[in-house]
Amino acid sequence: SVHIELEFKIISSVGRNSAVIKRKISSGNLEADLLSMRYIGHYLFIQQAGQVTNKWQTVKIDLSAKEY
Numbered sequence: 001s002v003h004i005e006l007e008f009k010i011i012s013s014v015g016r017n018s019a020v021i022k023r024k025i026s027s028g029n030l031e032a033d034l035l036s037m038r039y040i041g042h043y044l045f046i047q048q049a050g051q052v053t054n055k056w057q058t059v060k061i062d063l064s065a066k067e068y
Helices: 030-050
Strands: 002-013 016-025 057-063
Touching: 002 030, 016 030, 030 057
Parallel strands: none
Antiparallel strands: 002 016, 002 057
């Protein structure tokens, strides 16, 4: 089981927005942290129009192994 917390902020500028993402709480597994940041960054790129700008927001992620 892995717990990760990320913070993101959509920065609004003339004609375009960009997302800044940083780790708030690390899982202790760099690969899990970086993959989570990558997928959250991709999601924010697609959905940025619906996000609040210029305000830090927290994303909490819990991952666990799938049981077969």
